[in-house]
Amino acid sequence: MRLFTFCQSVREAEAEYQAISKDTNAEPKLRGCALSYWAGIRKNTRYINRPEGLETLQRIIAQSNDLLPSSDIRRIFNMVNLGKGLYRLRQVDKALACFEEAIRLCAEREDMYGVASVYAATVDAYASRGDWEAMFKARQRGLDALPERARFSTTYGELMGDWAEAWVWAGRYNEAEVNAQTWLSVLRELGGAELYPALRGLGFSLGLQGRYEDAERCFKEACEKHQEVLNLEDSQTLAYWAVILFLRGDVQRAELLLEQSKALKEQHYEQKHFPLIFAWMGLLQEHRGNWSQATSAYIQALNYSWAERFYSECGALTGLARVKHAQGDLDAVPALLSQAEALAQRYEYNDHLASLRLTQGHLAADLDATLHHYQQMLIYALRYNRFLLDEMLSGRPQGTPLRPIIPTCLELGEDGQHLLRALHDWWQSDVNDIGTPRPDTISPIPEGISLLEGERLARQREPGDGSPQRSVLEQLDATLGR
Known part of the structure; x- marks a missing residue:
């Protein structure tokens, strides 16, 4: 039985795990492990955001736990997968509670690799929320816990380079590039198929440093790898690619990719990403001087505040304040500045x-x-x-x-x-x-x-692209x- 991370096809892996879990002639522990691996797939965004997605994940995890011995470490993995599903549904506090309990259980077993692995999941939760301070701390705790013998592992790669986009948003462009390169090198060396998150983060960090050709190559490869593994277009990479195209001056193509990304996210129940998409749409229209369209996009971003994408929400408030200033609607500016200031200072x-x-x-x-x-x-x-x-x-x-x-x-x-x-x-x-x-x-x-x-x-x-400063x-x- 193969780990999902290294399968060439998610559908192939899911079918394999389902078949094993339903085979009553198979050992109970094997069936429990198959269900656990299946939960590792079902916790992902394309599944968890569907109607009854959480209920399905919880049912698979419960069946897995019923078949696994009480001391089996897979029970902890199931808890982590539940947490990952919860934070994708914006139930971040519940997710963090799962992760904290998983860290405690791993520490009791003196499984420091497990502790580090759970911290990698915690980094994801904080990064998606836009809490950079907590994200940096969780990442460092994970690296501190990681055994020396595991300094070249998937968990090490994730701690180093996952969510490179968030490092970029925090202003650390070059550091994000180095981290994403590290993660990509680990994945390639270990034969991993899921290269697209590392390539996406690498492309984004390179593009913001003005290295547009290198960024373009990364985005293209990310989309290709995403299609190979998931048999789906990579809506997330398209959005980040659009930003770099916009900075490069290719505004029409940037707008096209943002619209394409939005349509794909809507199709796959990924509305939690809409604050980011609409905030970037607002910025694009703001640069064009299309104030009414920029206003509409920023307001739509704010309509998805339930997603707790605080960085994008703050960006939308800040952008809306700029638009009102440009329109001469100065009475509307102070309240927007105050709301944006509160979020910006907090995080x-x-x-x-x-x-x-x-x-x-x-x-x-x-x-x-x-x-x-x-x-x-x-x-x-x-x-x-x-x-x-x-x-x-x-x-x-x-x-x-x-x-x-x-x-x-x-x-x-x-x-x-x-x-x-x-x-x-x-x-x-x-x-x-x-x-x-x-x-x-x-x-x-x-x-x-x-x-x-x-x-x-x-x-x-x-240093950027090496041009004189x-x-x-x-x-x-x-x-x-x-």
């Missing part, structure tokens, strides 16, 4: 916080308030990564829908020159301090260090004619 979405501060800076009534918001925006961007720092300062094609600082200041005459000089002097002498200490920060840039040192670290961490002071000096 430390530094990219969204930077966008919020840029909006507030553009809306400020006097130069002192504008300067304060611009300063905070640059610190949040620094804490995210150097790509966002440059984008918010000088801009780039398909970058922030709001006008960046330098182009905005150039339109303000002497007031704008004053702001640029003040920002130059401040950046040269101040420190990474937003005013409220955050000792549990997820940012790799330490609080309290000089902005110049923080920028040096940020640029060192993100201009520092903040160099960009400001060039604008000021120094």
Whole structure:
């Protein structure tokens, strides 16, 4: 009997497990194991989101437990599979309770590989919710628990590279690339068939670093592998591919892939991903200046708040605030900023916080308030990564829908020159301090260090495609004619 992970066809594996589980002449333990492997398939999104999907999973797990000895470790695996099904249904707290109990039981058995494996599942739950701090901690606990002899295993690969997309959303582009490459190498070496999640994360991280050709190859291979294993189009990869196409300037193709991804997700009961899809649709329409369509997309993203995709929800609120600002509907902006701020501060979405501060800076009534918001925006961007720092300062094609600082200041005459000089002097002498200490920060840039040192670290961490980088002071000096 083969593990699902290494089967070439999910349908083939499912048929095999069902046949064994129904064979009354087979050993009870073998039938129980087959049911457990079958549960490992049925907990996946394409099954669990169907009507009675959870009930079916629970029934298979109950039948498996009835056939397995009370001490069989497969009972713990069944608990983990139930947890994975629950978090895919957005019952994250119940899922985490399953994982905590599974970790306790594995630890009692001194099965540290099992402990690490359950932490890998916990990473998934936190990542899907958008809780980066908890995700990073769970991943580290899993790596700490993993025995040295298992440093080249599927669990090691998952802990290193699964959910590379979330590392990207947290601003760690290069780190996500390295992690996804590690996971992909492990899978290829072990003969794994499910390469598409690693390829998807790798493509996304490469694309956001401007390495578009490499990203394109990864996305194409991810879609091919997904089709081979699941006999389905890869709706998730299509969505991430669309984002990179958009950044590359291929807006029409990006829109087409987003629509295709949405249709596939609806077909396979994957509406939990709609906040992400609609938030990206809103961003695309916002760049086009189609305010009514952008508003509609962002509102649709918020209509799926039950999915608990907090990062996408915060992005939709932030985007809606930008749209209302662009439309001149300033009365609607404060409430949206407040809602977005609450989510962004809770989960430390530094990219969204930077966008919020840029909006507030553009809306400020006097130069002192504008300067304060611009300063905070640059610190949040620094804490995210150097790509966002440059984008918010000088801009780039398909970058922030709001006008960046330098182009905005150039339109303000002497007031704008004053702001640029003040920002130059401040950046040269101040420190990474937003005013409220955050000792549990997820940012790799330490609080309290000089902005110049923080920028040096940020640029060192993100080499991108190797193109020369201009520092903040160099960009400001060039604008000021120094």
